[in-house]
Amino acid sequence: MQRNRSRESRPVPSARVxxxxxxxTLRATQVYRREDGAWMVARRPGDTVTG
Structure with a gap:
């Protein structure tokens, strides 16, 4: 099974205070896997960036 990974950070509106x-700013990692010749997102964990 082939896997590929990409990362991104970008500001997103999330709430009102x-x-x-x-x-x-959220940081997300997308993990892809190849299924029947196409890349599919296997999982996309994310968290807030602090500091």
Missing amino acids: DGLPRTD
Whole structure:
């Protein structure tokens, strides 16, 4: 089974705090696997970037 991985970080609007929009930067890793000649996302874990 072949696997491929990519990573990205980007700001996304996530919530409102005290009525103001709050933007967090999320880091996500996408893991792909090859099925029948096509790349499919196997999983996409993500978390917030701190510091």
